[in-house]
Ligand SMILES: Nc1ncnc2c1ncn2[C@@H]1O[C@H](COP(=O)(O)OP(=O)(O)OP(=O)(O)O)[C@@H](O)[C@H]1O
């Protein structure tokens with residue numbers, strides 16, 4: 017499952033969304049997030065979630081099954097957040113609010129449940145947008161874009177990218193440490209000490225990577241670029257279209 | 273003709289130059305916890321959600337897992353910006369691996385890291401005793417609390433928000449401050465932090 | 471120590487394990503004391519300028535470094551990006567980079583793999599990628615610290631071929647650190663021999679050093695080229711430790727190629743039937759492997775990087791569960807045994823020592839989970855492995871030299887004397903003394919009827935110890951028979967990608 021995330025397929029990276037500037041995609045995702053945060057209506061998040069999903073499988077080149085798999089854990093989280101808000105809604109203690117249901121001490125109001133549904137849909141929308149972003153973005157290109165277009169300091173960006181590449185290694189470290197315990201006759205296969213062992217190995221690996229980066233003159237002065245990330249018309253188009261879509265979705269919320 | 277010299281001794285004041293090693297180790301801690309976040313997110317929204325469906329604030333006693341890198345990384349590296357950097361990396365990684373909270377994870381990471389960073393800055397990056405760590409952890413939890421209120425619990429009553437906040441603060445002190453200190457001590461004993469200030 | 475290096479020449483540094491070779495490499499690369507805190511005395515000059523004055527920037531501009539672990543030297547996801555990384559940092563013009571990257575890759579035999587994912591390459595390919603990355607900026611000095619330790623014979627040959635070509639062009643000064651010097655010796659213009667304390671034993675042209683100090687180097691624990699060792703052994707008796715091999719008790723004397731006496735064949739202890747295992751769906755790394763091993767047998771698992779030796783080893787002792795097929799260890803399924811029970815029956819030493827350490831001190835590490843009787847044997851074993859507890863007991867396992875770490879990881883398992891002993895690359899990074907003591911300890915243990923299965927690239931170890939060789943090829947058993955009939959394959963020498971097909975993006 018993680019591997020699918022770590023190595024996005026060619027169809028995803030070569031798609032329209034895959035070719036757009038990662039920085040622009042990030043900006044759009046954040047703008048939509050803000051938009052979602054300012055409305056407590058169910059319709060805007062529902063619309064945005066649908067748009068994100070549809071965009072993912074069309075212009076994002078993501079196979080529907082992969083996208084569904086990526087957003088699968090959302091539903092439980094959404095239900096959880098929705099229930100929480102419905103149960104503990106401000107309006108539940110407001111005698112003026114229309115009562116929907118009373119179970120002993122628990123009183124549910126129509127307003128509380130509606131808001132719960134809206135917040136649950138907000139979670140779904142945020143999750144869908146995030147999944148489409150991650151599945152159409154190559155980490156190297158994201159880093160290049162953050163540095164070249166977003167002016168992020170190169171040393172930190174590429175340091176983080178190098179560390180990101182070590183993720184598969186963490187899994188192997190964990191497996192090996194557990195096996196090492198077992199072959200030495202130590203039981204308890206999920207011993208808390210494993211966390212220390214993992215961090216020790218991660219730091220050792222980081223030390224060696226840093227050594228290798230230093231030996232290749234990392235951070236020694238101004239840097240040139242082997243991979244250019246250029247602004248394209250596509251980025252502008254994408255920004256405009258998504259701004260329009262966001263506005264339309266928010267309008268759904270206020271229109272009666 | 274032979275000259276003898278010592279390596280640059282770490283002087284009393286904080287050394288603000290980030291070596292490559294500082295950057296990579298902070299990033300590695302961030303990435304490692306990004307994976308932990310991802311796994312914790314799966315548990316959080318799965319088994320925990322079901323088990324604690326009727327006592328939601330109890331879940332927040334485990335909230336501080338999301339805040340560990342914001343204290344552990346600066347405790348090891350001791351450089352301005354380490355809290356923010358490590359927490360953002362962790363958040364970014366978990367978003368990339370697939371987080372329910374999508375891009376919002378970045379926003380959470382930013383406010384949580386920045387809040388802890390502020391506390392360390394107030395301590396002038398000189399004191400790393402438990403009270404400072406605990407304050408940074410609680411500050412980070414407070415930032416997370418406000419963020420979540422606005423985004424996910426916008427309709428919930430004040431009382432329940434306060435209950436959540438208290439649970440999060442307790443968890444921050446125990447898991448983040450206590451846990452980071454313990455981890456730091458273990459790592460130092462294992463001898464892998466040589467070259468970092470203690 | 472002191473030495474001078476002509477531009478374009480090649481220096482081979484040899485010395486016992488723990489003599490400070492890796493430390494010297496880092497100092498030459500300007501990473502000590504600039505990046506790693508340490509106390510340094512003496513002068514180290516590059517192109518006539520003190521390294522400390524040059525600072526990390528100045529040194530890195532002149533030096534390339536290749537270390538032992540290939541995977542820790544990969545920074546970028548794609549092969550070409552990783553080669554370009556050092557060029558970007560040195561602010562090369564984009565057009566120059568675009569010319570240089572394919573050149574550097576072709577120079578190490580990786581032409582055409584530009585868009586591959588670097589972490590998907592085989593170990594041998596990754597090491598040559600690291601070499602390409604170090605060479606791309608055309609450094610004046612190239613430092614290699616045991617670059618072949620994790621490589622199969624094919625990968626080693628390909629790497630050495632690239633180095634030989636580089637040396638022929640005389641554009642770069644080479645400093646090479648190795649234990650097994652058969653392939654490196656002919657390359658060297660100059661030998662620097664260290665003794666166990668890190669003092670310079672001798673320095674000079676290979677022939678002169680061998681004639682002057684061959685015997686002293688051998689006594690200190692340094693390997694010499696095989697031909698030279700034979701010569702020395704013939705002319706006069708070497709010190710006992712230098713005589714090598716388990717042969718002392720065996721029938722055929724001590725010419726360095728003898729094997730232990732006729733093994734005692736006993737009951738069957740391990741049986742695997744139709745094993746199949748995959749880490750990722752659809753990419754099996756062990757395929758339909760069947761084998762049986764008896765008491766007293768000494769099996770060598772050989773094969774190219776990534777052929778599945780380590781995976782098979784872990785399957786045999788139940789550290790991994792097969793997707794299909796069965797394993798029995800002493801009549802039980804090892805994957806289902808309780809940990810304590812498994813540890814009594816079988817021992818496994820992992821390929822990467824660091825990943826198996828569980829304690830913070832060497833002494834705690836080696837005594838972890840032992841019975842009092844076993845604990846009593848610890849000091850003796852550790853001394854025999856040149857890790858005396860009074861000097862090493864308090865140290866952190868992570869702060870040992872590579873060879874010391876290997877011996878510590880072996881000690882942790884050997885001390886238990888399990889009936890089935892599976893060792894993964896037991897001899898890498900070992901000097902002559904370490905190798906000899908290991909062979910002695912193994913012999914004592916195997917003579918009591920234990921079964922040894924060792925995954926290894928070390929042909930010398932195969933000939934010295936094994937009586938049966940099983941060669942794996944992409945997870946299949948390629949050959950299985952007595953060692954005398956086994957001819958080491960040179961597959962992979964051309965550097966053909968062993969990795970599974972993967973789409974190359976452009
Ligand atoms: N980080 C460290 N801190 C303290 N001592 C160390 C550290 N790393 C290595 N040493 C010690 O310094 C000595 C030289 O180590 P070094 O790694 O240079 O040896 P080496 O010649 O490369 O050995 P090998 O052939 O086993 O790789 C060893 O005794 C080792 O235990």
Ligand SMILES: Nc1ncnc2c1ncn2[C@@H]1O[C@H](COP(=O)(O)OP(=O)(O)OP(=O)(O)O)[C@@H](O)[C@H]1O
Nearest residue numbers: 188593749755774775776777778779780781782821
């Ligand atoms: N934890 C893991 N996850 C995924 N793939 C793995 C893992 N460990 C090994 N592999 C892959 O399985 C294959 C066989 O690996 P294995 O380590 O068994 O080979 P090996 O023969 O021991 O190689 P070497 O000579 O390099 O030690 C390789 O292609 C490797 O990349």
Ligand SMILES: [Mg+2]
Nearest residue numbers: 491492871872
């Ligand atoms: Mg070494």
Ligand SMILES: [Mg+2]
Nearest residue numbers: 779780821925
């Ligand atoms: Mg192996």
